[in-house]
Amino acid sequence: MxxxxxxxxxxxxxxxxxxxxxxxxxxxxxxxxxxxxxxxxxxxxxxxxxxxxxxxxxxxxxxxxxxxxxxxxxxxxxxxxxxxxxxxxxxxxxxxxxxxxxxxxxxxxxxxxxxxxxxxxxxxxxxxxxxxxxxxxxxxxxxxxxxxxxGVVRAPTDRLKHVVRIGVRARDFAFGAHGLPAPAEEFRVEILGPSGDTWTYGPEDAPQRVTGPALDFCLLVTQRAHRADLAVRAEGPDADRWLDIAQAFAGPPGGGRSPKGDAE
Structure with a gap:
């Protein structure tokens, strides 16, 4: 332990x-x-x-x-x-x-x-x-x-790894919260941490993948920003759908945030 x-x-x-x-x-x-x-x-x-x-x-x-x-x-x-x-x-x-x-x-x-x-x-x-x-x-x-x-911009730290981990592990919960069946296969998730390390989850050869910087992934899974404003990318239809519904928190789906362009 x-x-x-x-x-x-x-x-x-x-x-x-x-x-x-x-x-x-x-x-x-x-x-x-x-x-x-x-x-x-x-x-x-x-x-x-x-x-x-x-x-x-x-x-x-x-x-x-x-x-x-x-x-x-x-x-x-x-x-x-x-x-x-x-x-x-x-x-x-x-x-x-x-x-x-x-x-x-x-x-x-x-x-x-x-x-x-x-x-x-x-x-x-x-x-x-x-x-x-x-x-x-x-x-x-x-x-x-x-x-x-x-109006404060916080410098991201490697503590974000905890948020990333919850977000990745909550994948199936997010699908279920939206009344959708969870994908049968694992995704490959590759997240670039603030210190330059890459945090990886899932099989290296998985056909469906999610990649991006840690800050953007955390903003996505906590629904603090819309995916359109973030540098998180998906390969594969299920992975792409996940980025629309991802949540790292328990409870019903949140309303999320609108794209920045909608506020202009």
Whole structure:
């Protein structure tokens, strides 16, 4: 079993990078609308704080987490937005402090977890490393919404490998979420990382392929940009269809983003 510590470190670093973006914002900037409909900067951070708390309960109190799942099932269409709305109503300093405290508690709980343990989640049970990987993906994606709102261009890091991996592994889920049968064969996926390494998945001789830079692939699978604006390419009809529907997140298909030309 590999040491999960580097994954926990990457989650800490990804969160710290976003923290630096919002730490000095004025109350007016916390209220700025982000690309996510009806969500301000405060909603984005409140959602992360809420999900970190959910993850903490999953790791430390399975019974309490089951209560959250029951609430989610009872209000599937509104549960996520309600969690974000509750936190977004807090004064910005209180929300920031709550997010910081929650992610610190989650970090300690993940690092203290028993090797090989699996924890309940809204989907299949997860290991501590998988839980941290999912939190990296969400932190990066919602951080992208904040960065776009503030006009900040973030330098991509090799932490994107976690997001890429989730996106690749979620291929069949994306097809199923759209009511489509999953392709029978694996795709070859070749992603160029920020440091120049190529991250590869699937058989080298697979006839259907997806290639592109890590940042663009992550923007695609988190639905933070339209594929028309990204340098991600597909060979083969199923691979091409995947790029239209890819998602790295659980739940129903998202609305995605419109091509930049549509906003002009």
């Amino acid at each position: 590999s040491d999960p510590t580097p994954v926990f470190d990457d989650l800490r670093d990804e969160s710290d990078e976003l923290d630096r973006l919002v730490a000095e914002l004025s109350p007016g900037q916390w209220a700025l609308p982000t690309p996510a409909p009806n969500w301000t900067v405060a909603h984005q951070i409140a959602h992360l704080a809420w999900t970190d708390h959910s993850a903490l309960l999953a790791v430390t109190d399975a019974d309490a987490f089951r209560g959250l799942v029951e609430k989610a099932l009872a209000a599937a269409e509104t549960f996520v937005d309600e969690g974000a709305e509750t936190g977004a109503r807090l004064p910005s300093a209180e929300l920031l402090a709550r997010w910081r405290q929650g992610r610190a508690e989650l970090d300690r709980a993940l690092r203290a977890s028993r090797p090989g343990a699996r924890f309940p989640w809204y989907g299949p049970p997860m290991s501590a490393a998988s839980m941290a990987t999912g939190r990296i993906m969400e932190t990066w994606a919602h951080g992208q919404d904040v960065a776009d709102t503030l």
